[in-house]
Amino acid sequence: MNKLSTLTTEMRNENSTNIDNMSTNEILTVINNEDMKVAVEIQKVIPQIEKTVETVYAALKSGGRLFYVGAGTSGRLGILDAVECPPTFSTPPNLVQAVMAGGTKAIERAVEGAEDSEELGAKDLQERNVTELDVVVGIAASGRTPYVVGALKYANKTGAHTVSLSSNQHSVISEFADINIEVLTGPEVLTGSTRMKAATAHKLILNMITTTSMIKIGKVYENLMVDVKVSNQKLMERAINIVSTITKVSYSEAKGTLEKTNFEVKPAIVMIKTKVTLDEAKSSIDKADGFVRKAIEIALQGGNEDYGHI
The missing domain is CATH 3.40.50.10490 (Glucose-6-phosphate isomerase like protein; domain 1)
Known part of the structure; x- marks a missing residue:
């Protein structure tokens, strides 16, 4: 040695x-x-x-x-x-x-x-x-x-x-x-x-x-932490700001949608951008292997496109 x-x-x-x-x-x-x-x-x-x-x-x-x-x-x-x-x-x-x-x-x-x-x-x-x-x-x-x-x-x-x-x-x-x-x-x-x-x-x-x-592995959309775990007030504010920034909706709309998703950022983004339900948003995210960009494309196509593993 x-x-x-x-x-x-x-x-x-x-x-x-x-x-x-x-x-x-x-x-x-x-x-x-x-x-x-x-x-x-x-x-x-x-x-x-x-x-x-x-x-x-x-x-x-x-x-x-x-x-x-x-x-x-x-x-x-x-x-x-x-x-x-x-x-x-x-x-x-x-x-x-x-x-x-x-x-x-x-x-x-x-x-x-x-x-x-x-x-x-x-x-x-x-x-x-x-x-x-x-x-x-x-x-x-x-x-x-x-x-x-x-x-x-x-x-x-x-x-x-x-x-x-x-x-x-x-x-x-x-x-x-x-x-x-x-x-x-x-x-x-x-x-x-x-x-x-x-x-x-x-x-x-x-x-x-x-x-x-x-x-x-799909934990980021653009340069934002879309898989952030909301465990305190600071991270809740971050999640709201991420959704608002990406979707261009108001603070209150972003917060309201996040409340429906139990503050999961990914489905909130897909829901707002594609006007689908929470279940449909989650299904699209699963089909996209967690990638938000692909999930949005899938949701816009009615969830019929299966991208498999990306």
């Missing part, structure tokens, strides 16, 4: 060697200058991210799930992305899951030694009943975390699709994944503090994976 000192993420950043002697403005400028390099590095690995998205999309269409596995900051990033999917896209809680070394208690406080066990990584993934239908993304800035290695090894045994996400070239976890995303963010402003650039890059990439996958 790679020595920690040889990893790019553990090397000293020549631009910040005097950071303890800088003014507040100078420190912030150094951090900002380093952060600007992140998006450029991500651009270089878009082909690998594309392969990942296509794999996740195919898995979700086939009844599979997406798992993020990590320790420390990497694990917390997986949790952050996973827990946002249900309210944003109305996905079932188990569709995108995060598996973190040390369990949920490690979100707030590190669990000593949890990340050093390959066996624990395998065990935690095994408890989620991972199968060949699923996709497992192992996240580790260093690319060498034993917990993640163990999880990927186990995932491979089940036949699941595997992806590694790291910030070092030729990382250990890449050896155990079908797709390797190595985003080389370089030495951190604070040596070894991968909660900074590496974590920023990984957060952006996880956003790209889930958002693009959800767009591809």
